[in-house]
Amino acid sequence: MPESRKKDDGENGRMCIVTRESGDPDALIRFVAGPDGSVVADLKRQLPGRGCWVKAERSLVEKAVAKKLFARALKAEVKASADLAAEVDRLLMGQLAGMMNLARKAGQFVTGGANVDKAVRSGAALAVFHATDAAADGVRKIDQARRAYMFAADEESEIPSYRLLSQGEMEGLLGQNAFIHACALAGQAGEGVVKRAIMLEMYRGDGSGRAQGDARQPKR
Numbered sequence: 001m002p003e004s005r006k007k008d009d010g011e012n013g014r015m016c017i018v019t020r021e022s023g024d025p026d027a028l029i030r031f032v033a034g035p036d037g038s039v040v041a042d043l044k045r046q047l048p049g050r051g052c053w054v055k056a057e058r059s060l061v062e063k064a065v066a067k068k069l070f071a072r073a074l075k076a077e078v079k080a081s082a083d084l085a086a087e088v089d090r091l092l093m094g095q096l097a098g099m100m101n102l103a104r105k106a107g108q109f110v111t112g113g114a115n116v117d118k119a120v121r122s123g124a125a126l127a128v129f130h131a132t133d134a135a136a137d138g139v140r141k142i143d144q145a146r147r148a149y150m151f152a153a154d155e156e157s158e159i160p161s162y163r164l165l166s167q168g169e170m171e172g173l174l175g176q177n178a179f180i181h182a183c184a185l186a187g188q189a190g191e192g193v194v195k196r197a198i199m200l201e202m203y204r205g206d207g208s209g210r211a212q213g214d215a216r217q218p219k220r
Contacts, residue, residue, distance in 0.1 A: 009051045016055040017073040018064050026195070027202070028053045029061070029088060031070060039070045039080040041088045043095055050074055056203045061085040092203055093165060096196040097173035099189065100129075104177060108190035111179035113138055120145040120159055125183040127160040127194045131167040134180045139163075142181060159183075162197050 009030075015022045030051045034040040042051060052073035054060050064070060065080040081087065103109035110119055119125040120142060128146065130139050146158045170178035184190040 009053070014053050016060065017052050017069045018060045019055055021055070023055060026199070027056055029056050033074045033076045033078045037078050039078050039084060041091055043091055056199060057205050058085045058089065058203050059205060061088055089203065092196070092200045093169065094173060096164065096193070096200055097170070099192045099196050101174065101177060103184060103189035103193050106187060106189040108185040108187040109182060109193060110185065111182040113142065113181045116142055116181045116183045117145045119183050119185060121149055123149055123153060124185050125159050126186060126190050127162060127184050127197060129182045129197070130161065130163045131165065131170060131180050132163045133166050134163070138181060160194070162201065164197060164200055
């Protein structure tokens with residue numbers, strides 16, 4: 001982080017205003033004061049002015065709103081919207097969808113059950129994605145492929161599998177690129193998809209994004 005940003009964000013730098021713990025920026029969300037006096041989530045950490053940080057957990061954003069911690073941290077007369085935590089979730093979903101589109105254009109994100117199965121069995125897949133309302137049979141078949149690859153390659157953990165967006169949400173975010181089953185492939189854009197999936201899952205904090213039967217943690 002540039003020195004100017006450190007100064008703008010106060011003496012405590014990247015410290016969560018709720019837990020008072022410092023952390024890696026990839027595990028924190030930056031907030032700034034908007035021109036209208038609102039609290040704005042700065043996911044890209046690029047907006048100017050003084051900022052404050054909250055650990056990337058929805059419950060902590062809700063607590064920061066309830067306890068009016070943003071005004072004190074930003075040293076400004078700001079008011080956080082009651083649905084700020086939900087808005088952050090929407091922004092994280094949008095960020096994930098945007099990276100999926102970039103990865104698709106780069107040839108690092110493939111869709112369709114047959115293509116995903118092939119990528120998983122060959123070891124090309126970094127992570128698998130299913131719509132939250134995907135049919136159980138389709139998910140089960142790809143889970144079998146993940147377990148088969150882990151056994152054949154003598155891997156300690158399976159390829160990560162996520163269920164983060166419904167088909168309807170994906171149609172709204174991805175349009176004609178919406179999918180039921182997909183996977184991210186190796187490369188900068190593919191890795192970016194996985195990184196944002198981890199962030200969204202972390203934010204939701206209840207394990208709801210991990211496909212059933214996939215309890216282990218992904219490689220980071």
